[in-house]
Amino acid sequence: MPVTLKELGARARVHPSTVSRVANNDPSLRIAPLTRQRIEALLRETEYRPNGVARGLKLRQTLVLAVVIPDITNPFFAALFRGVEDGASPHGYNVLLCNTDGSPQRQRSHLQSLHARRVDGVILASSFLKDPTVRWLRHQRIPYVLVNRFSDEDHDPFVGSDDLLGARLATAHLAELGHRRIGHLAGKPTVSTGVLRRRGYLAALTEHGLAPDPRLVVESGYTEEGGARAAARLMALDERPTAIFAVTDMTAVGAFGAARRMGLRVPEDMAIVGYNDIPLASRMMPALTTVHVPIHDFGSVAARLLLDQIETGEPSRRRVIFNPELIVRGSTVVGAGSPADPQAAPVFATE
Amino acid sequence: MPVTLKELGARARVHPSTVSRVANNDPSLRIAPLTRQRIEALLRETEYRPNGVARGLKLRQTLVLAVVIPDITNPFFAALFRGVEDGASPHGYNVLLCNTDGSPQRQRSHLQSLHARRVDGVILASSFLKDPTVRWLRHQRIPYVLVNRFSDEDHDPFVGSDDLLGARLATAHLAELGHRRIGHLAGKPTVSTGVLRRRGYLAALTEHGLAPDPRLVVESGYTEEGGARAAARLMALDERPTAIFAVTDMTAVGAFGAARRMGLRVPEDMAIVGYNDIPLASRMMPALTTVHVPIHDFGSVAARLLLDQIETGEPSRRRVIFNPELIVRGSTVVGAGSPADPQAAPVFATE
DNA sequence: CTGAAAGCGCTTACAG
DNA sequence: CTGAAAGCGCTTACAG
Numbered sequence: 113m114p115v116t117l118k119e120l121g122a123r124a125r126v127h128p129s130t131v132s133r134v135a136n137n138d139p140s141l142r143i144a145p146l147t148r149q150r151i152e153a154l155l156r157e158t159e160y161r162p163n164g165v166a167r168g169l170k171l172r173q174t175l176v177l178a179v180v181i182p183d184i185t186n187p188f189f190a191a192l193f194r195g196v197e198d199g200a201s202p203h204g205y206n207v208l209l210c211n212t213d214g215s216p217q218r219q220r221s222h223l224q225s226l227h228a229r230r231v232d233g234v235i236l237a238s239s240f241l242k243d244p245t246v247r248w249l250r251h252q253r254i255p256y257v258l259v260n261r262f263s264d265e266d267h268d269p270f271v272g273s274d275d276l277l278g279a280r281l282a283t284a285h286l287a288e289l290g291h292r293r294i295g296h297l298a299g300k301p302t303v304s305t306g307v308l309r310r311r312g313y314l315a316a317l318t319e320h321g322l323a324p325d326p327r328l329v330v331e332s333g334y335t336e337e338g339g340a341r342a343a344a345r346l347m348a349l350d351e352r353p354t355a356i357f358a359v360t361d362m363t364a365v366g367a368f369g370a371a372r373r374m375g376l377r378v379p380e381d382m383a384i385v386g387y388n389d390i391p392l393a394s395r396m397m398p399a400l401t402t403v404h405v406p407i408h409d410f411g412s413v414a415a416r417l418l419l420d421q422i423e424t425g426e427p428s429r430r431r432v433i434f435n436p437e438l439i440v441r442g443s444t445v446v447g448a449g450s451p452a453d454p455q456a457a458p459v460f461a462t463e
Numbered sequence: 464m465p466v467t468l469k470e471l472g473a474r475a476r477v478h479p480s481t482v483s484r485v486a487n488n489d490p491s492l493r494i495a496p497l498t499r500q501r502i503e504a505l506l507r508e509t510e511y512r513p514n515g516v517a518r519g520l521k522l523r524q525t526l527v528l529a530v531v532i533p534d535i536t537n538p539f540f541a542a543l544f545r546g547v548e549d550g551a552s553p554h555g556y557n558v559l560l561c562n563t564d565g566s567p568q569r570q571r572s573h574l575q576s577l578h579a580r581r582v583d584g585v586i587l588a589s590s591f592l593k594d595p596t597v598r599w600l601r602h603q604r605i606p607y608v609l610v611n612r613f614s615d616e617d618h619d620p621f622v623g624s625d626d627l628l629g630a631r632l633a634t635a636h637l638a639e640l641g642h643r644r645i646g647h648l649a650g651k652p653t654v655s656t657g658v659l660r661r662r663g664y665l666a667a668l669t670e671h672g673l674a675p676d677p678r679l680v681v682e683s684g685y686t687e688e689g690g691a692r693a694a695a696r697l698m699a700l701d702e703r704p705t706a707i708f709a710v711t712d713m714t715a716v717g718a719f720g721a722a723r724r725m726g727l728r729v730p731e732d733m734a735i736v737g738y739n740d741i742p743l744a745s746r747m748m749p750a751l752t753t754v755h756v757p758i759h760d761f762g763s764v765a766a767r768l769l770l771d772q773i774e775t776g777e778p779s780r781r782r783v784i785f786n787p788e789l790i791v792r793g794s795t796v797v798g799a800g801s802p803a804d805p806q807a808a809p810v811f812a813t814e
Numbered sequence: 815c816t817g818a819a820a821g822c823g824c825t826t827a828c829a830g
Numbered sequence: 831c832t833g834a835a836a837g838c839g840c841t842t843a844c845a846g
Contacts, residue, residue, distance in 0.1 A: 114578075114603075116823060127833050132825060142831045164580040165525060166823035168516045169838050176559070176580070184544055185742070190536045197562055206576060208527070209560040211548055225557060227465075229515040229527070252465075365746075391536070395716075397748040467839060478817050483841060491842095493815045517839035520822045 115158045124151050135160060168230065177418065178208040178226045179411075180219060181237045182334075186362065187390040188407060189237065192259065195411020196235055203419060205232070212238045214334075220245050227254060233418040235411075239263045240302050255421040257414045261304045269421070269428045271414045275305050278403040278436030279312025279357065280319075282385040285401070285438055286355040287320035289445070291383060294322070295346040295353035297332035297339055297363045309359050309387065328353055332363045339366025347374050347382070354382065355444070361386035361393050361402055364443075368396065383444040387436075398442025399449045405436050466509045475502050486511060519581065528769065529559040529577045530762075531570060532588045533685075537713065538741040539758060540588065543610065546762020547586055554770060556583070563589045565685075571596050578605060584769040586762075590614045591653045606772040608765045612655045620772070620779045622765045626656050629754040629787030630663025630708065631670075633736040636752070636789055637706040638671035640796070642734060645673065646697040646704035648683035648690055648714045660710050660738065679704055683714045690717025698725050698733070705733065706795070712737035712744050712753055715794075719747065734795040738787075749793025750800045756787050 117135075121128035126147060133141040134151045154160075168174040179196050181189040197207050208231065210222040219238055223245055226234060233255035239246050239262065246263040249256045257269045286294050296313045299306025310329065317324050327349060332342035339358055346353055347370060358364035364386030368378060376382045378398055386393060389404035413432050421428050441449030468486075472479035477498060484492040485502045505511075519525040530547050532540040548558050559582065561573040570589055574596055577585060584606035590597050590613065597614040600607045608620045637645050647664045650657025661680065668675050678700060683693035690709055694717060697704055709715035715737030719729060727733045729749055737744060740755035764783050772779050792800030 117825095118823075128823090129825075129834075130832070132823095133832095136825080138826090140831095161575065161579040162825095163520075163823050165516060165519045166838090167825080169514075169520050169822090169840090170824050170826090172838075174516060178557075184535065185538065185541045187536065187538065187541075190538075190541050193535055193560065194562065197560070204576075206529075206559050206561065206580065208557050209544065209548070210557065211545065224512065225555075228512040229557065392743065395747075468841095469839075479839090480818075480841075481816070483839095484816095487841080489842090491815095513841095514839050517822090518841080520824090520838090521840050521842090523822075 114163070115160055116163070120151075120154055120158065120160060124154050126151065131155075132162075135162065172230075173232055173422075174230050175205050176208060176229070176231045177205050177233050177235065177415070178210060178222075178231045179235045179237070180210045180212060180222055180226075182214045183211050184209060187392060188360070188362075188388050191390070191407040192237060192411040195408040195413075196415045197411075198408070199412035199415030200419065205419075214238065216240065216243075216245070223249065227252060232422050233257075235259055235414050235418060237261065241304055241307070250427075253427070255418055255427070257417045257421075259410050259414045263304070267429065269417050270431045271410050271417065271434075272432075273403075273405040273434045273436045275308035275436075276312040276315070278387060278405070278438075279309040280316040281436065281438040282357045282387065282401075282403050283313045283316035284320065285440065285444065286357065286383060286385060287316060287322060289355070289383065291353075291355040292322060293325070293328065293351060293353040293355070295328040295330070295343075295356045297342045297346075297356060297358040297367060298329050299334060299359040300331065306359060309357075313357055332359065332366070334360050334363060336362045336366040336369075339363030340370045341366070343367035343370035344374070347371065347376060355384070356382065357385045359387060361388045361390045361400060364400055364402070365392065365396070368400075368443075379442065379444050379446060385444060389439055393439075394441070394449070396443070398446075401441045401444040401448070402439055403436045404439045406434055409434065465514070466511055467514070471502075471505055471509065471511060475505050477502065482506075483513075486513065523581075524583055524773075525581050526556050527559060527580070527582045528556050528584050528586065528766070529561060529573075529582045530586045530588070531561045531563060531573055531577075533565045534562050535560060538743060539711070539713075539739050542741070542758040543588060543762040546759040546764075547766045548762075549759070550763035550766030551770065556770075565589065567591065567594075567596070571599075574600065578603060583773050584608075586610055586765050586769060588612065592655055592658070601778075604778070606769055606778065608768045608772075610761050610765045614655070618780065620768050621782045622761050622768065622785075623783075624754075624756040624785045624787045626659035626787075627663040627666070629738060629756070629789075630660035631667040632787060632789040633708045633738065633752075633754050634664045634667035635671065636791065636795065637708060637734060637736060638667060638673060640706070640734065642704075642706040643673060644676070644679065644702060644704040644706070646679040646681070646694075646707045648693045648697075648707060648709040648718060649680050650685060650710040651682065657710060660708075664708055683710065683717070685711050685714060687713045687717040687720075690714030691721045692717070694718035694721035695725070698722065698727060706735070707733065708736045710738060712739045712741045712751060715751055715753070716743065716747070719751075719794075730793065730795050730797060736795060740790055744790075745792070745800070747794070749797075752792045752795040752799070753790055754787045755790045757785055760785065 117128040120131045212219040237259040243263040262270045330342040332338040371382045386402040389402045393400040393402045468479040471482045563570040588610040594614040613621045681693040683689040722733045737753035740753045744751040
């Protein structure tokens with residue numbers, strides 16, 4: 113059992129509260145220098161560290177944040193989490209990680225558990241449009257920040273990219289390469305990224321004088337498997353598209369696999385663009401043209417927005433929207449970018 | 464502010480302790496049925512959930528575990544974490560994630576912070592041989608389990624693979640393909656996986672009548688960058704090796720890049736074997752021959768060993784060692800395995 | 815059978 | 831200036 117203030121007080125022959133004041137460097141404390149020295153020596157000798165649970169109960173702050181995401185094995189969320197930890201850890205916070213696998217039920221039950229634990233704040237990267245869980249967070253006055261996906265356009269603190277613009281850039285790139293039939297692997301209509309990236313795709317088509325064709329839009333969700341299935345459907349069309357904009361890099365990876373199995377070459381027979389620029393994107397063969405967003409910054413900025421709210425005690429509606437940037441690689445232009453370029457390739461840390 | 468037992472007691476006109484007993488379904492509680500109903504209705508109406516911090520202080524258990532790893536953006540650790548969460552979450556635990564970037568100082572400071580928070584247990588995947596932090600965990604009687612790397616062969620509960628065997632399988636495979644000069648990208652001498660995999664490599668050479676050549680062993684650490692650098696050194700030798708066994712998949716990925724830059728074809732000019740079988744391995748071009756270990760199971764089994772200790776209150780020395788399995792793919796045998804085979808490829812979850 | 819009290823370990827406003 | 835007390839919200843052994 114770790115040492116307590118009570119024991120320390122007994123050993124130093126002072127009241128526990130005095131030990132507490134010395135340990136916390138209370139500036140209003142006047143105390144005989146010798147006594148102070150005695151206590152400080154004891155503190156050092158026993159490596160005293162206050163019980164965080166007791167402290168949390170008294171101070172009503174746990175110094176714990178939580179990150180709620182669909183799945184940490186998706187590299188997008190791993191990078192996002194690192195951003196959060198790197199932003200929060202220097203301020204003394206530890207971070208809980210909760211995977212929902214995209215299930216609203218699991219999201220809900222995680223949030224309730226986090227609330228019962230009195231985490232100081234939540235970063236939510238798995239929210240839906242009009243998400244009742246988000247309303248619940250607001251109602252409970254739990255500090256939170258949404259990342260990547262928003263729930264209500266104007267009501268929540270949010271960090272993400274301009275999905276509409278990013279999708280337009282991606283689709284315009286394909287149109288400018290001369291593609292007339294451009295397919296879209298679409299996200300879900302219940303998720304902001306799904307809606308906005310689809311809208312951006314349609315806008316770019318119109319801007320380039322291309323008539324939208326409903327058959328060219330297939331819902332893929334956000335998984336590699338879903339991407340493969342949806343891409344296979346596009347590729348089986350009588351007049352199949354010559355290019356695809358995929359709602360995320362992982363669905364684009366699925367489309368790669370589908371193309372290979374159908375004997376289509378990328379980019380010659382089928383150009384493919386993704387979204388996010390996860391580490392995998394730059395080292396595929398051919399490397400994936402995609403919309404780059406600063407994933408790590410999403411996390412660290414979200415952490416800062418959250419800590420601001422915690423410190424001020426005021427909820428926030430600040431929105432930080434990063435500009436997406438198109439990265440042209442070999443999946444749309446033969447020879448563009450260099451696969452696994454040592455400069456471009458991300459450095460992975462130690463096993 | 465969430466509702467407390469005190470308020471609930473006042474509203475139901477009973478003592479707070481009675482509310483607590485009803486909420487916790489205390490079997491020894493005898494109470495008038497009507498009173499019970501009134502309290503239960505109140506509990507439901509207010510969605511009462513006990514304050515976990517207060518509960519933790521009283522019960523001396525926080526229902527929080529921590530996972531300490533080098534870096535979650537390494538897919539190996541992401542899969543490991545999922546295993547832990549999947550194993551612990553059904554038992555009511557939440558899991559803190561701490562990245563050390565391989566720094567003993569950061570590891571130390573994370574552990575101290577976790578101890579101050581009174582986490583119920585720690586899963587440590589970043590330990591060193593004779594790690595003072597591990598000794599400290601033992602000394603503080605904090606329940607813990609080491610994963611993947613051990614610290615003292617016989618003293619710690621541990622989950623991992625038979626690194627010696629795995630390295631022998633990998634190296635024997637290369638020898639049996641006819642390679643006479645086989646290089647090794649070695650881990651660190653301070654890490655169990657580094658030591659054992661190097662030893663397995665040497666053992667396999669001897670078993671196949673090949674004389675170990677010190678110039679063919681280059682320390683790479685565990686990063687892609689380190690792997691690229693070390694591989695470049697091997698490839699620049701006068702009598703360069705025709706095959707390489709890399710201590711992990713990430714270092715093997717680095718070796719791929721180095722080979723490409725030096726104009727060497729894989730596997731024709733340079734066969735490469737990795738270790739771990741991370742998701743990336745099966746979808747590289749060519750796909751990576753590697754030693755498969757059940758990463759997710761590492762995590763879930765470690766969680767179970769940890770929960771066992773927490774429940775019994777007894778420290779454990781149980782060791783669970785999985786059998787590694789060689790997966791032959793295109794990086795050693797032309798055409799072997801199928802890159803991005805839809806069956807073999809892991810499914811990534813929703814964005 | 816139920817209520818009241820003690821106590822988990824801490825911090826801080828208050829009294830002496 | 832320092833000590834003693836209250837109180838954060840809970841659980842449970844104990845007394846009535």
